[in-house]
Amino acid sequence: MxxxxxxxxxxxxxxxDPSVLPSAGNAPFDFAERHGCAVTPSEASAAWQRAWTEVDGAAAESGRECSMLDIAARYAELLGGRCTTLPPTSEALERLVAEYLDVWTAGxxxxxxxxxxxxxxxxxxxxxxxxxxxxxxxxxxxxxxxxxxxxxxxxxxxxxxxxxxxxxxxxxxxxxxxxxxxxxxxxxxxxxxxxxxxxxxxxxxxxxxxxxxxxxxxxxxxxxxxxxxx
CATH class of the missing domain: 3.40.50.1000 (HAD superfamily/HAD-like)
Known part of the structure; x- marks a missing residue:
């Protein structure tokens, strides 16, 4: 029974909407702007998508879950030398995650x-x-x-x-x-x-x-x- x-x-x-790029906002680009990154909104979205694909893909393969902070940290790495204030602090990554989830969950x-x-x-x-x-x-x-x-x-x-x-x-x-x-x-x-x-x-x-x-x-x-x- x-x-x-x-x-x-x-x-x-x-x-x-399971998309990792919600249309209601672009938190990854907002993060990039705050850190003086020379990227366009579409470039920021592409880097975010790549970070997600790499980190989440490895988790799917291993069965070991990854965190939003893992994805955010990889995104910051991909922006690399195009930014004036990277690497970011843990607080900056936490802000990115919070802002992203606010947008992603809105609908x-x-x-x-x-x-x-x-x-x-x-x-x-x-x-x-x-x-x-x-x-x-x-x-x-x-x-x-x-x-x-x-x-x-x-x-x-x-x-x-x-x-x-x-x-x-x-x-x-x-x-x-x-x-x-x-x-x-x-x-x-x-x-x-x-x-x-x-x-x-x-x-x-x-x-x-x-x-x-x-x-x-x-x-x-x-x-x-x-x-x-x-």
Whole structure:
């Protein structure tokens, strides 16, 4: 019997734009201007994209999560000699990360059916969030912003646990924390590899709420409670 239900966050409980270059602002360029860097907005964006691709790509390959500060530091390295006040202080990198996340999260919206789903499942299941994220405070802050933090017993993040989905260690850590066997858990998410194949490899049930594709038919958050209880 399923006693615990673990939810991915981005793309599952909220709708968001996964682009690392949000259109609402250009925090990397603002950082470059503050440090006297001779770059255009498009050059700053290209350097940010490269930093993200390099650092996040290595994390995806190893399964070991990277932080936003890791990405910001690599970005500063790429700007290199084109700036008058680099290398930056830790405070300057923290400001870049904070400003970037403010822009990146501005358009995030609660997914349709999320609240009703959580209320329904919360009546007879323990609910928690298990999210890949580069910033430890980001998901808890978003849960508070949308007023759904109280539905969850715990928020597990890849940056805090050190491993990112679909690496088995993140799922093992969550199950061990809750003291349950994989057969008592269900996972809900929008990424087939991270949220379906990863949990299933350990014996968890998994429910896909992402985009429809060949052999990947999603379920809705509205239908999810009945499916989990089936």
């Amino acid at each position: 399923t006693t615990h239900v673990y939810f991915d966050f981005f793309g599952t409980l909220v709708d968001y 995030i919206r609660l997914a349709d059916g999320a609240v009703d789903c959580l209320v329904d499942l919360g009546r007879d299941h323990t609910l928690a969030v298990v999210s890949n994220t580069h910033d430890a405070a980001l998901v808890p802050r978003m849960l508070q912003r949308f007023g759904i933090a109280g539905h969850f017993s715990e928020v597990f993040t890849s940056i805090a646990l050190g491993w990112r989905k679909p690496h088995p260690e993140i799922f093992r850590a969550v199950l061990a924390h809750d003291g349950i066997a994989a057969g008592s858990a269900a996972f809900v998410g929008d990424n087939w590899s991270a949220d379906v194949e990863g949990p299933r490899a350990l014996g968890m049930r998994a429910f896909y709420v992402g985009a429809s594709a060949a052999e990947r038919q999603p379920v809705s958050l509205t239908d999810l409670p009945a499916l989990i209880r089936a």
